[in-house]
Structure formats: C-alpha cells, structure tokens
Amino acid sequence: QKEVEQDPGPLSVPEGAIVSLNCTYSNSAFQYFMWYRQYSRKGPELLMYTYSSGNKEDGRFTAQVDKSSKYISLFIRDSQPSDSATYLCAMTTSNAGGTSYGKLTFGQGTILTVHP
C-alpha cells in the first residue's frame, strides 16, 4: 500500500463547476501538506501549502486538511479551462534535520480537464 493514495482520474468537468480533489495517507507523522499543479510537459508548481489540520483559501482554491481522518482536499471554484492539468498532493513530516529532511511524498496525481 502506498503512503499517499490519490485517484488518478481522469476527471472531466464543465467550465464553472466546483472541483474536489482528494488524497488519503497512512503516515500519521505527516505535518505539512501541499498541492501542486503540473501542466503537460512542465514541472510541478506549488499551488497551496498548509501546516497541520485546517483550511486555507487562496482565490478560487481552498485546501483542507483533516489529520484525524488522514484526508486532504483541494477545492477549485468556478473552474476554468486553464485549470486543466494534473494535480498532485504532497506531504512531509516534521523530522527537521533528520534523514527525511525535505523529503516530499507525492500522490499519483489526478488528471483534470475543464471543458468550455
């Protein structure tokens, strides 16, 4: 079983829809949670970053972390065709300076298409 599970999709929605993307994880030591967006043939770019449980909002994007359920979500409101990309969740522990220094564990990524 992978440490981080993410449904690869693909997910296809009409423009303007609310998109919900999710990841579950098994390692309770994960403390920092991120969402990356990756366009085709490009490197991942950081979208959202949260520490521990809670919500964070940035424009049309909202990230939620529920550590008790080991579940994180990304919501995209008023989705646009330009949001079409692969969305990757990633997480890391609080093991500062240890052998996992900076190591991100990624989900497989969900392919999202927003059609006009």
Place this chain on the structure above:
Amino acid sequence: DTAVSQTPKYLVTQMGNDKSIKCEQNLGHDTMYWYKQDSKKFLKIMFSYNNKELIINETVPNRFSPKSPDKAHLNLHINSLELGDSAVYFCASSQEWGYGYTFGSGTRLTVV
C-alpha cells in the same frame, strides 16, 4: 530568469550508455533534490543535498550518482543506462525545510 534550470530537456540514448543531467538554481536555496516521474506521473524522490552534503539517498541503483559542486548546482550521472531508466527526471530546490519546492521543467530521458 529561470529559477531552476535543467539541461538537457530531452535525452534519447542507447542502453548501456552513460549520461549526465545538469541542474542549476538561482534562488539562493540551500537544498536541492532529484525526483523521478514515471509514466504514470508518480513522483518519487531519489536524492537530496543540503549545502553540498548528501542527505537523502533513497533506494536507487548505484548506477545513479549525484554530485553537488556547490549549493547552486546538482548534477545526476547515470551509468550503464537501462530501458527502465526511461522517465522524466526533475530537479528541485527549497529554502525552508518542509516548505514547497521550486521544480525545474524536467529532463525527459528515453533509453532505446
């Protein structure tokens, strides 16, 4: 100004060859990484360096050898290339531990 740049972008080579990928970052970050992304888009860490010191060395065949001449550069040398090495290799850097990375645009390696 590209923050994390990798060269080459594409690499097609025959089995058994040796090749190198270069990475440079101009962000002043202390930590650099190599990640491998397979055909199913799964990103997995290979190595990380903090201020030229090797920190993470995941279960990677010893045909892969990273080198960091200074904290702005991290190169990856691969000996005796195999078909299974075909993937996209991403370099990344970060300043604060635990914070998000800045990724390069990737090197697409195809071994034939």
